[in-house]
Amino acid sequence: MSKPSIPQGTRDFSPELMSKRKFILNTIESVYQSFGFMQLETPAMENLNTLTGKYGNEGDQLLFKILNSGDYIKDLDLNAFDSKSLTPKIAEKGLRYDLTVPLARFVAMHRHEISFPFKRYQIQPVWRADRPQKGRYREFWQCDADVLGTDSLLCEADFIKIYQTVFAKLGIQDYEIRINHRKLLEAVCEKADAKQHFKTITIIIDKADKIGVDGVARELNGIGLNETQVQTVLSLLNKKSLSIETIAEFEQKLSGTESIAKAVEDFNKLIAFCGADLNKIVLDGSLARGLDYYTGCIFEVVPTNVKMGSISGGGRYDNLTEVFGLKEKVSGIGISFGIDRLFDVMEELQLFDGQTSSFADVLFCPMDEAAINYCLPLANQCREKGYKTEIYPSASKLKKQLDYANTKNIKWAIIVGDSEIEKGEVSIKNLVDGNQQTIDIENFVNSIY
């Protein structure tokens, strides 16, 4: 028997880790709920034809595929296939790659039962056959929220408020909400007279953070843009805080282009909805986001004092359900938190240090077998009062039982032995300050706080 192990890029979450993860998860979930989002869950596996072709070539290669059951090669002439054409014959299901495509599939399937606008959130793991590295796992959790069936800019404003609320609650202070507009990017390409290179250009400028302005210029040259064109693109890469003035500046620079009007209109509406609260919002001309289903505003959130990729991303898309054959146009907007990266960021910033996780509030410490029976109804009383309560399962030495309470960060130890049982009492010890008192069982629960 070889040493036990888990697959590459996956992790176990110990109780200690889970209590921290739960804190993040619960925070995000409660904020989503406070904005009226409803929960959706979809299966871990989808039909492979639901998934393939939605993420581009790169994405398709990163899909985990599930082998068919039974004798899946019985009727196949293996020599007639190469590994690529064989795959669809022997694997018809795959693990989900994100939560957006399953959402689109769900909406397409249940369009008649859904009333729009449809606001759903979804917190589930996704899988990518990527090579793991810092902040990148093969199994990780996404926390998505999407609004479908409205193109109001109020949604964008809501999501910005959600970002601000979540990060405030988590204690993350140094971050930047980067925002851009697909139409602004289009206008830039139009201005530079390079519309036909739109997709390539977005991919290149998205790397600006990493390779710098010079690097971007070099790569733009590489795809055949001349110096004027490159300069036109570069002139729009700078980051500025989002404001009426910034927008006006862009409008002026890009006047005469087809796409700029829509971007300006959207930004101005968004600013109006956000009111004065434009804190931490940066208009970043270089933000592009690879996924090409985005059509309007796009977001990305990055921590500014930790070296880490984006911890959230999202944007507006015009017609997500189109590929599933839905005739009526369902536009929408969504964001996604990557809680694994959030976790890494918070761990690095030591934001969990303040919290001591306690796995129970009360531990009953029976000194002999008879005491266990005596404790049972008392423990249930504690639970009814809302305390996490357990009874040590054997009459071990007190030291051992108190040690156990310490490691689980339990505040109250309730010691029960012969003398307590005789008098109908319990001894309650506060493990934080060390005080101990013996009181009547009638109202002992009231002594716990």
Add this chain to the structure above:
RNA sequence: GUGGUCAUAGCUCAGUUGGUUAGAGCGCCAGUUUGUGGUACUGGAGGUCGUCGGUUCGAUCCCGAUUGUCCACCCCA
């Protein structure tokens, strides 16, 4: 998919210029204290040095492969 890094106790890591018995700290178990914890002291368990193969009289150490790790690129949360 490409390039690099590393792999020794449960964890973090020493160490052996190739040689008899591979160490520390933390953690774990027990005792000092047979009903009073978090501190202290004492003792104990736990490793075929990732796996397979090669070189050698002899390999944890050198070489090769393999698996895993971490990091960077591509792409992305």
